[in-house]
Amino acid sequence: MAGLAADFLNLHLKNPLVLASGILGTSPSLMARCALAGAGGITSKSCGPEPRAGHDNPVALAWQGGVINAIGLTNPGAQEEVSLLHETRDRLKTLGVPLFASIFAPTLEQFGEVARVIADAEPNLIEVNISCPNVASEFGTPFSATAEMAAAVTREVRRAVSLPISIKLAPNVPMIGDLTHAVAEEGADAITAVNTMPAMLIDAYAGRPVLKNRTGGLSGPALKPIALRCVAEIASRVSLPIIGTGGVSTGIDAAEMIMAGATLVGVGSAVWEDGPAVFARIANELTGFMVETGYSQLGEMRGRAMR
């Protein structure tokens, strides 16, 4: 019998499927709904130092290759968020599902401050979002752009908290292996790869970009091959566990992500098609694939495609 149980850091997940950050926000009831629907882990939407309304509509569109979005880091601010995370963690705990809390900040110092505030809620992991593609006009170049900046944020957060931290990387960097190595050197416990790909859709009849923010982050099926390449390269450079995220919408996609080297698999845009029921479907498909092909546990698949 094929088992989906996944060991990740000091955690034991019933399956490797994790709600990706940014999907369904931060409310305890929605996070619990995803856990009840079968997610093995939950990542809350990125929270920063101050409340943010986010961008104006249109903020997201489904298109032939998946989804493009520029929500704009909508969040209630760390002080408000920490009580939501407390409640979410408690609800998830009764379901045996770990909580990963995503954070972002406009400056290096504030990354440490937000991490310290959020650590009060005792999430199982802090995911450090240094790669949101939709706020460059306010915050400047994302910290994920260079190994030096990514390493500096990691150092700052590492100094601030003792909880496990995962650094969420961008797909659009030339040497993601070198960047990951620098992040690992500064004490990251895990890597989340990847964020959405900066992109733009134009409506020819309207003669302008469809998103109010003009550009957005591309996710869904079009992102999958990009994410697989990044995860494979990261796995070849560091031994840290990877939350492989990008375009996974079927059990086969999840198997591919694990074969590239991922320990856990993020699921985001796929929620668009089925709602939270997508977790049970992908888990069933993954089990079906493992039975069909003779794998009894996830570890047998991990990194297989790169050996």
Add this chain to the structure above:
Amino acid sequence: MSRQGLFDAYRVSQVRVENDRTRTLVFESPLPESYPGQYVMAWLPGIGEKPFSISGNDPLALTVADVGPVSHALSLVRPGERVWMRGPLGKGYELISQSHLLVGGGYGAAPLSLLARQARTIGHSVTVVLGAKTRDDLMMVAAFEELGCAIYLTTEDGSAGVRGLVTDVIEQACMEQHQGCIYACGPTGMLTAVGKAAQLLELPAQLSFEALIRCGVGLCGSCELPEDLCLTLGISPGFLVCHDGPVARVN
């Protein structure tokens, strides 16, 4: 959904005045595969995008109350001009039984007018309760009359119909005619009261909620119904108005 969720441009053929601040935009073409209670995201390039329940689907019609920047710009659109749409989105009303009670508060009458048309076309009996602040705020009364619906009116100031709220006449409307289900659209406070009234009358209800809809595809979580409201009405918590709704089934 045409072009898989991207926008399609629709040209306005006619603009109907419903009341002082409300217009119905009738478009040249239909919205394929849509049904009452569903909505579209209407986009005016350079201005913004906002959700609207459909008040007609063949041809497409949207009823727009001038309450904010996007709806204001839409209320100024003239015949021949274009509005971009993505949709139909969400889950709408489903006619159950043969006799229906429709309850609309203010511009909540708009999606119900399409539902009434659908029900009357197949010979079902329809009773409509319309409520508003004043006589001038009532909408689409003539349209429901033309469809052959039995009509009850309420206004908060008593300038038309019964002075009071829609919930003050629901029980009477149910006693005078056997109703199989209540279908409502309006402000959240009204919907909560209608949902509770339906529980007392032991009738199923379908309530169409208004919310801040951003992504429209169930991803961003902005439009979640408050959990205490869900628990009050027996709706599964974590209800996303854009994707699970806008119509929530209770009882």
